[in-house]
Amino acid sequence: MADNTIFLGKSDKPEVLYLPLANRHGLVTGATGTGKTVTLQILAEGLSAAGVPVFAADIKGDLSGIAVKNAPPDFLVERAKQVGLEPYEQMAFPTVFWDLFGEQGHAIRTTVTEMGPLMLSRLMGLSDAQEGALNIAFKIADEEGLAILDLKDLRALLKDLADRGKEITTQYGNVAAPTIGAIQRQLVVLEEQGGDKFFGEPALDIKDFMRTARDGRGYVNIIAADRLINSPQLYATFLLWLMSELFEQLPEVGDADKPKLVFFFDEAHLLFSETPPGLLQKIEQTVKLIRSKGVGIYFVTQNPLDIPESVLAQLGNRVQHALRAYTPRDQKAVRTAATTFRANPKFDTEKAITELGKGEALISVLDLKGVPTMVERTFIRPPSGQLGPITPEQRKAIIADSPVAGKYDSPVDRDSAYEILAKRAHAAAAAEKEAAEDKARAKEEKAAARAPRERESATDRFIKNAASSVGRQLGSTVARSIGNALVRGILGGLTRR
Numbered sequence: 001m002a003d004n005t006i007f008l009g010k011s012d013k014p015e016v017l018y019l020p021l022a023n024r025h026g027l028v029t030g031a032t033g034t035g036k037t038v039t040l041q042i043l044a045e046g047l048s049a050a051g052v053p054v055f056a057a058d059i060k061g062d063l064s065g066i067a068v069k070n071a072p073p074d075f076l077v078e079r080a081k082q083v084g085l086e087p088y089e090q091m092a093f094p095t096v097f098w099d100l101f102g103e104q105g106h107a108i109r110t111t112v113t114e115m116g117p118l119m120l121s122r123l124m125g126l127s128d129a130q131e132g133a134l135n136i137a138f139k140i141a142d143e144e145g146l147a148i149l150d151l152k153d154l155r156a157l158l159k160d161l162a163d164r165g166k167e168i169t170t171q172y173g174n175v176a177a178p179t180i181g182a183i184q185r186q187l188v189v190l191e192e193q194g195g196d197k198f199f200g201e202p203a204l205d206i207k208d209f210m211r212t213a214r215d216g217r218g219y220v221n222i223i224a225a226d227r228l229i230n231s232p233q234l235y236a237t238f239l240l241w242l243m244s245e246l247f248e249q250l251p252e253v254g255d256a257d258k259p260k261l262v263f264f265f266d267e268a269h270l271l272f273s274e275t276p277p278g279l280l281q282k283i284e285q286t287v288k289l290i291r292s293k294g295v296g297i298y299f300v301t302q303n304p305l306d307i308p309e310s311v312l313a314q315l316g317n318r319v320q321h322a323l324r325a326y327t328p329r330d331q332k333a334v335r336t337a338a339t340t341f342r343a344n345p346k347f348d349t350e351k352a353i354t355e356l357g358k359g360e361a362l363i364s365v366l367d368l369k370g371v372p373t374m375v376e377r378t379f380i381r382p383p384s385g386q387l388g389p390i391t392p393e394q395r396k397a398i399i400a401d402s403p404v405a406g407k408y409d410s411p412v413d414r415d416s417a418y419e420i421l422a423k424r425a426h427a428a429a430a431a432e433k434e435a436a437e438d439k440a441r442a443k444e445e446k447a448a449a450r451a452p453r454e455r456e457s458a459t460d461r462f463i464k465n466a467a468s469s470v471g472r473q474l475g476s477t478v479a480r481s482i483g484n485a486l487v488r489g490i491l492g493g494l495t496r497r
């Protein structure tokens with residue numbers, strides 16, 4: 001086989017994915033238990049072997065087997081023979097485990113500032129009015145140089161906004177106190193879902209997802225999602241944020257011989273359900289444009305109807321496992337799935353979809369000219385890594401040995417909005433007190449008939465000095481924390497180029 005392909009399985013001929021077209025996105029669908037995760041695993045293995053780093057969420061923990069090798073069960077050996085994979089080699093793939101909760105892998109964090117108001121509103125399920133208020137909060141923070149690193153910062157900022165009431169309203173528009181109260185309540189929900197662990201520092205450096213091992217294979221980045229999936233908003237927004245980070249930070253590469261990174265979006269329906277149209281449009285746009293940065297996105301979901309038409313149309317490489325056709329909605333899904341394939345005169349696509357066995361799929365990929373290949377009924381190859389989850393001990397050993405060991409494991413809490421606002425309040429109170437004392441002294445002196453005017457201007461000077469020293473302090477913190485002007489990208493995340 002040519003070395004610009006990944007072997008996927010066998011129909012009446014070998015079926016492959018073409019690496020130069022692997023950034024033209026993909027779709028893996030099928031009912032539960034039909035072989036989606038195994039297909040995801042063999043795709044990830046093939047990409048890793050070709051030197052392409054991979055990112056995937058592991059919903060059930062069963063993808064973790066990719067990190068170890070083990071004697072395969074007989075039915076996999078049998079499958080290897082069936083698809084002409086001889087010799088059938090066993091192999092562990094270089095893997096980094098991640099976990100938003102920092103338990104089953106290295107912690108992944110981002111800052112509130114980096115995520116931006118658009119995604120944060122989606123995350124907290126805010127109404128339009130609430131989103132408007134959040135936008136103002138971000139605007140003020142950006143202007144006043146307040147870094148919003150964690151949820152504590154955001155809370156302090158909202159409180160400050162509420163306290164400043166009138167001043168904010170005249171400058172930025174109306175921000176009603178109940179609106180802020182409602183956002184604050186959503187913040188509590190987010191914290192309970194584990195958002196307090198996700199927001200903070202050290203924030204993820206996206207380059208750590210793009211590593212290759214010494215032997216040239218791409219690292220497989222697996223994020224534990226078994227717990228995360230119970231907070232679907234957090235899960236979906238996290239992956240969305242990651243996609244936007246990749247998009248904003250990676251340079252254009254044009255046509256390349258292989259992708260820079262492939263990103264698997266499991267349970268993809270969560271990305272699109274309850275997503276406001278404005279955000280949806282931006283997701284579509286990002287998916288379309290991220291290709292040229294060498295990033296391939298593969299959606300994994302049960303039902304192709306889960307994916308909006310405009311996104312579906314962009315997914316060039318497709319693996320369709322079996323679908324059931326019990327209900328009218330099922331039947332519609334089968335029909336939709338069938339119509340997305342270029343028909344093969346050898347069989348009826350729609351009928352085949354309902355007949356496929358485990359680990360069998362209809363495959364169509366983009367050929368080297370970028371044209372979809374005729375759909376083929378294919379037995380998927382068995383994985384080279386272990387089928388099924390690793391043990392907690394194995395996981396621990398791999399985490400300890402990872403190239404980012406120690407880098408993200410302890411949170412850091414540096415000065416940000418919370419601390420600065422607290423200091424500011426403190427300084428204001430102190431200045432007020434001093435001013436009052438000065439005034440009292442001036443009064444005494446006035447009583448002694450001594451130059452009152454001069455005394456008063458000394459008081460002014462004092463207040464000015466106090467204010468500017470706070471200002472300087474703020475200034476240096478800002479410089480340290482965010483640098484120059486903030487620029488937000490398509491999905492409202494921070495761009496840093």
Ligand SMILES: Nc1ncnc2c1ncn2[C@@H]1O[C@H](COP(=O)(O)OP(=O)(O)OP(=O)(O)O)[C@@H](O)[C@H]1O
Pocket residue numbers: 030031032033034035036037038039060062075076079358359360379380381382383
């Ligand atoms: N390529 C394959 N070769 C041999 N057997 C396979 C293959 N793919 C899947 N199977 C068999 O089917 C089982 C289920 O596959 P898998 O876990 O990938 O399904 P799934 O679609 O991810 O299910 P779920 O939706 O429940 O997560 C596997 O444990 C394995 O026994």
Ligand SMILES: [Mg+2]
Pocket residue numbers: 036037038060
């Ligand atoms: Mg699965």
